[in-house]
Amino acid sequence: MAMKYSVSRIGVFDQCRLKYKYQYLERLTPEMETTIEAFMGSRVHEALKALYDGVKNRRVESKDRLLSLYDELWEKNFSAAVKIVKKGIAAEDYRIKGRACLSDYYDAYAPFDAAKVVSTEETVNFSLRDGAEEYQFMGVLDRLDWNDREGMFEIHDYKTSGSLMTQDQADADIQLAVYQIAIAARWPEARTNAKLVWHYLLFNKEIASRRTVEALDALERDIIAKIRDMESCSAFVPNRSALCEWCGYQSICPEWKHIRAVEALEPNAYMNDPGVALVAKYAELESRKKEHQSEIAALEAEQAGVKEAVLAFAEREKTNVIDGPGFRLLVSVREEMEAPYKSEDEARWKGLRDLLIAEGRFNEVSTVNNRMLSSRMRSWPKALWERMTPFLVRRRTCDVTLKKKS
Ligand code: SF4
Numbered sequence: 289m290a291m292k293y294s295v296s297r298i299g300v301f302d303q304c305r306l307k308y309k310y311q312y313l314e315r316l317t318p319e320m321e322t323t324i325e326a327f328m329g330s331r332v333h334e335a336l337k338a339l340y341d342g343v344k345n346r347r348v349e350s351k352d353r354l355l356s357l358y359d360e361l362w363e364k365n366f367s368a369a370v371k372i373v374k375k376g377i378a379a380e381d382y383r384i385k386g387r388a389c390l391s392d393y394y395d396a397y398a399p400f401d402a403a404k405v406v407s408t409e410e411t412v413n414f415s416l417r418d419g420a421e422e423y424q425f426m427g428v429l430d431r432l433d434w435n436d437r438e439g440m441f442e443i444h445d446y447k448t449s450g451s452l453m454t455q456d457q458a459d460a461d462i463q464l465a466v467y468q469i470a471i472a473a474r475w476p477e478a479r480t481n482a483k484l485v486w487h488y489l490l491f492n493k494e495i496a497s498r499r500t501v502e503a504l505d506a507l508e509r510d511i512i513a514k515i516r517d518m519e520s521c522s523a524f525v526p527n528r529s530a531l532c533e534w535c536g537y538q539s540i541c542p543e544w545k546h547i548r549a550v551e552a553l554e555p556n557a558y559m560n561d562p563g564v565a566l567v568a569k570y571a572e573l574e575s576r577k578k579e580h581q582s583e584i585a586a587l588e589a590e591q592a593g594v595k596e597a598v599l600a601f602a603e604r605e606k607t608n609v610i611d612g613p614g615f616r617l618l619v620s621v622r623e624e625m626e627a628p629y630k631s632e633d634e635a636r637w638k639g640l641r642d643l644l645i646a647e648g649r650f651n652e653v654s655t656v657n658n659r660m661l662s663s664r665m666r667s668w669p670k671a672l673w674e675r676m677t678p679f680l681v682r683r684r685t686c687d688v689t690l691k692k693k694s
Contacts, residue, residue: 292413292424293515295463301518303531309524310537318536321369325534328382329448331361332389332489333430336446337408339394340431344405351394358390359383373533389448389489396492403433403442414470418512425511429467441475441482443467452488458497461486465499465507472504479504595688618689625680633681640679647672 301308310316322330335358342349349357362383372379408431416423431444443464447453453461464484472479479501486495499507528543538544550561558564602608602619610617630637644650649668 291519292426293511293518294426295466298462298511298514298518301514301521303529304527304535305521305524306526306541307535307537308518310540313524316537316540319539320371320536321367322371323534324370324372324377324379324382325448327366327370328386329446331358331365332386332448333409333446334358334361335390336393336430340400340405340408343400344408348399351391351398354390354394355387358387362386385490386448389492392492393487393489403435403437406432406434406441412467412470414473416469416508416512416515418509421512423512423515425466425470427463427467427470429470432471435483438483439481441468441471441478442485443471443482444485444487446487446489448489450490452491452493453486453495455495455497458484458486458495461497462507462511464497465504466511468499469504469508595686598688599686614693616691616693618687618691620685620687620689622685623682624685625677626683628679628681636679636681640676643676643679 297308297312300311311318335354338357339349339354366379370379372382407429410429410432411426412429413424413426416425429443430446433442433444434440435442445464461484464486468478468482468484471482482499484497484499487493488495526541526543532538532541532544535541539548546563550558550564553561559568598610598617598619599621601610602621608619610619627640628636641650644653649672
């Protein structure tokens with residue numbers, strides 16, 4: 289049987305390739321039946337379908353009847369299998385939100401006679417063609433209306449999500465535009481004459497968008513390209529994101545399976561899990577490394593004080609080697625003329641650079657720094673060296689090296 293594509297299938301592919309593989313290629317059953325957000329959305333959709341099925345038959349139910357129907361649908365379908373992801377929000381809060389969506393919607397649109405209802409919750413099947421290739425597509429339209437006053441089709445979609453799409457997002461959204469392509473297969477005029485309408489029920493806000501024929505042609509090409517992408521995909525890698533909380537495959541997903549496997553363990557069993565034990569050991573070593581780093585820093589500070597004393601002793605006693613038990617300290621003190629650092633004396637640094645540029649030497653060193661001094665300057669003519677001297681700084685370098693006695 290030919291593969292059937294849908295906007296949600298594309299959405300899952302774009303969200304996470306691994307989830308796509310689990311859900312659409314391997315057809316694995318998700319471990320949770322539904323989330324509370326999806327559950328509430330389904331009940332609101334069912335209530336609105338019932339309302340508009342009545343409208344289609346010239347029967348407008350009262351708002352009370354609509355809300356009672358919603359409550360009945362909630363009671364009949366709710367179970368402990370409905371997963372509440374967000375902390376601090378109860379199922380009852382969602383039920384009340386769904387009721388508020390319906391109540392506001394009813395007040396805004398009663399008596400529901402702005403257009404004629406063509407269908408509710410209709411599954412549409414259609415194909416997209418590219419030469420000899422044909423791809424089967426399907427979708428479910430929340431509601432299709434014929435607006436006889438404006439002479440156009442209206443494709444309605446109900447949203448119960450807590451975020452409101454922008455107009456730009458509506459104008460770029462593919463779901464309802466794909467449905468417009470499907471409707472145009474039956475009524476060709478719909479290709480030029482259809483309005484896409486989203487009802488953001490939690491906000492009691494309607495957002496609308498129109499598509500040109502060119503935009504629909506481009507969308508068909510984009511979708512066919514996406515389908516080819518999906519068909520040729522061989523790397524189904526997980527894409528961890530905030531949406532994972534709503535994914536029903538966490539118990540087998542490599543990004544989550546260990547977290548989920550140990551989260552319900554009793555404390556003893558948890559600590560005995562080999563993965564947990566490895567993390568505990570790794571974290572302990574990391575912490576010990578940090579402790580030693582602070583010890584090392586303290587030892588280095590103490591050693592710097594001893595080094596100062598060593599240098600003072602060497603200067604006082606005029607010696608470069610100091611004998612001790614098993615070791616000797618080799619003291620080296622050098623004073624050299626060096627280029628200044630720009631941060632140390634910008635005027636001199638710039639003067640030296642300008643002199644070298646004027647003398648045609650700058651390219652040899654590319655920049656004025658001390659590596660240049662050691663590698664190049666000593667071979668330059670004495671006269672140039674003398675002209676450079678005012679721009680140089682005298683720097684004293686003191687080294688102390690511990691050497692084992694042989
Ligand atoms: S849990 Fe996240 S990463 Fe894993 S399959 Fe699901 S969406 Fe993808």
